Amino acid sequence: MILIGMLDSPYVRRVAIYLKVLGIHFEHRPISVFSDFDALTKINPAVKVPTLITDDNQVLIDSTLIINYLEKYFGHSPAPTSAFRAEELRDLHLTGFALAACEKAVQLVYEQRLRPEGKQHQPWLNRVTQQLHGAWQTLENGLRESHPDMLSVAGISIAVAWSFTELMLPDTVTRALYPEVTGFTLLAEQRPEFLAIPLS
Structure with missing residues (x-):
C-alpha cells in the first residue's frame, strides 16, 4: 500500500x-x-x-x-455484544468530535496563513474558533469520564488532532484549558506507533 x-x-x-x-x-x-x-x-x-x-x-x-x-x-474486531456496542458508540462520539476539531483547526490555519490579513473576515474567524473550542471542550469532558484505548480510532484521532491544533494554533488553544486532552495526548505520543509517525 x-x-x-x-x-x-x-x-x-x-x-x-x-x-x-x-x-x-x-x-x-x-x-x-x-x-x-x-x-x-x-x-x-x-x-x-x-x-x-x-x-x-x-x-x-x-x-x-x-x-x-x-x-x-x-482489523480484528470482536464479536458484537451490548458492551461492545456501547463502547463502539462512545468511540464514534469521540472520533466525530476529534474530526470536527481537526476540521476547524485546519480552517483557521488556512485562513490565517493563506488569506491576506486585510481580507480575513473576523466574524467567521470567531465562529470557527468557537466551534473549535466547543469540540475540544466536549472531548475534555468525555476524557474526564474515561479514556479510550490510545490505539483505537478514537484515541488516535484525539491525540493527532490535539498535537496538530497545539502546534499550529498556540495562541488559540492552551494546555491549561484542556488538561485531560493534553495528558492523554502526551501519553499517546510516547507510544511506538506514534513515535514511528512523527508530526513533521
Whole structure:
C-alpha cells in the first residue's frame, strides 16, 4: 500500500498511525497539496490527502473511509455484544468530535496563513474558533469520564488532532484549558506507533 500526503496533516497522520497499529507495511510518499499540486493531480484529481493506493491499485480518499476499509479487511474486531456496542458508540462520539476539531483547526490555519490579513473576515474567524473550542471542550469532558484505548480510532484521532491544533494554533488553544486532552495526548505520543509517525 502507498499512503500519500504530508504528516503535518492530522488526517494523513491518523491513517499512518492506524496502519502501524494494524501492522500493515506501507510506503509513505510525502506529497504536498500545495507545493506538489500538479504531481498529486496525476494520482488523485481531487487533490485531497490522505490518498491511499491499495495493493490492487484502487485509490481511496478521506481518512475516515480509509480507516473503515482498513478495519473491515485488516482489523480484528470482536464479536458484537451490548458492551461492545456501547463502547463502539462512545468511540464514534469521540472520533466525530476529534474530526470536527481537526476540521476547524485546519480552517483557521488556512485562513490565517493563506488569506491576506486585510481580507480575513473576523466574524467567521470567531465562529470557527468557537466551534473549535466547543469540540475540544466536549472531548475534555468525555476524557474526564474515561479514556479510550490510545490505539483505537478514537484515541488516535484525539491525540493527532490535539498535537496538530497545539502546534499550529498556540495562541488559540492552551494546555491549561484542556488538561485531560493534553495528558492523554502526551501519553499517546510516547507510544511506538506514534513515535514511528512523527508530526513533521
